[in-house]
Amino acid sequence: MPSSYLCNMSKKVRVRFAPSPTGGLHLGGVRTVLFNYLFARQHDGDFIVRIEDTDQNRFVKGAEAYIFECLQWCGLNPDESVLQGGPYAPYRQSERKEIYRQYAEQLVKDGRAYYAFDTPAELERMRDLLKTKGSSSLQYDHHVRMNMNNSLRLLPEETQQLLDAGTPYVVRIKINPDEFVPFTDMIRGEISFDTNAVDDKVLLKADGMPTYHLAVVVDDFLMKITHAFRGEEWLPSAPVHILLWQYLFGLENMPQWAHLPLILKPDGNGKLSKRDGDRLGFPVYAMDWADPVTKEITKGFKEIGFLPEAFINLLAVLGWNDGTEQEIFSMEELIAKFNIEKVHKGGAKFDFEKAKWFNHEWIKKLDVSHYAERVKNIFESKGITIADDAYLKKVMELVKERCTLLPDFFTQGNFFFQAPATVDTTSIQPKWDEKKNMFFVELIKSWQLSTLWNSGELEISFKELAAANQLKTGELMLPLRLMLVGGKFGPGVFEIASAIGKESTIKRIEYTLALLQ
RNA sequence: GCCGCGUUGGUCAAGAGGUUAAGACGCCUCCCUUUCACGGAGGAAUCACGGGUUCGAGUCCCGUACGUGGUACCA
The missing domain is CATH 1.10.10.350 (Arc Repressor Mutant, subunit A)
Known part of the structure; x- marks a missing residue:
């Protein structure tokens, strides 16, 4: 039975991962890429990586290159991206700045958006006022916009004057009250939002850059994205995006949405963060991340000795399973068996013990010749130079079922290369x-x-x-x-x-x- | 506060009205192994709560609780 989301098979499946280059690549991020990738591959579609670098304040040097290194390590290589280019280049939003402005202007012309000249101080004053009035909402919406400094309240000439004078402004979407925005989520089913709860989001910032909301819609349209998978944290802003699709490109062209569940911290609740990893002693990033400013290094799964196969495997079954008892999946099997509709709605707590079990399973079936170099390097870092590759492989074969992480090959196998440093004779x-x-x-x-x-x-x-x-x-x-x-x-x-x-x-x-x- | 989303053993989870409520991780016991590991056998432990609907509810409906996400000129 063909799934409902594939009813329009005339369109080639195109998905995208759209990270912001702001730091290390989190587990949850990799899982989002993975689900996108799996979906693209199983439908012979395209997987695009688009860099969402519209916030110049949060931009971190080196983060973009790092993201691609992580993807490569994981074996999740894009078909189109800033690296190899593609028919919809550029794939970096900062280089697409002028495109977004046209659409923002279009929305203003159509009466679906407006110019707002409010300064940060004025916005703060507005919120303080709302707070003292005991209002349940502190939003910039239809309740307050006619009291604010924007083109809706101002006379056209006044607006033009401000514009001509080069007054800084943003473009805000005009959300009509008392409307329903329903949509279908591939994981959650029918979801509906009341526009009374959504605010007049900024679409174009004072620096001329779009916000995520405008950029994601424009680029998904321009890049012909058919299915958009992203983290659950985006669910509350989905109505804004849907309205934008409706105003700009037509709902019939909108991608199918799927909001992925969050990966939670092992103890208590809440989103898994880098801090939790540091605190509990396990990595949260795919690969080592060195902060360019503080020089602080955050450990990655790769560096502590995870196999990419295991890393992908454990991420795939965090929030998804195929309904059978199978737990060990290769990338090929995942591509064949993955089903976005079987992804869980609820978040999953990350369990490092189980993560290590996956690695252990993959090491047990590891092709030693494939990892001989890597293990050799581990030995070298411990001061043992290995000249005989055949011997190394033989040793690896002998001890691999005892190894959970790659460095265990050293602890389990170093005595094959040197006499034990200490002999514990206490028991004999x-x-x-x-x-x-x-x-x-x-x-x-x-x-x-x-x-x-x-x-x-x-x-x-x-x-x-x-x-x-x-x-x-x-x-x-x-x-x-x-x-x-x-x-x-x-x-x-x-x-x-x-x-x-x-x-x-x-x-x-x-x-x-x-x-x- | 408001809005959204969620809730099956400690954790990941199967489950689509009728099951002794799978399986995995972890833990414990035993077997195998004159070590450890692998492998095998077994054990403890669960449907958040309250109301409905139904002959029958983990499964459907409504509340409550709890959790979580959003509520930025961040993504």
């Missing part, structure tokens, strides 16, 4: 005796002569020697592990001995033997 020291000592002395002699150095042979000779000495194998396995690994963890001991080689094995046994004397 009390029961250590001369008999055991002699066993290992003999074991060294025996292994020294061994020509077949593989785990099977090693295990057999070990057990035979134990039997000959009337010792239980079980009492000797842990000491051997401690000698080779330094702690109670890791793959099978004989596998380890086999991998690190005869010389290292014997050296490590001798070292701990001396320690135990």
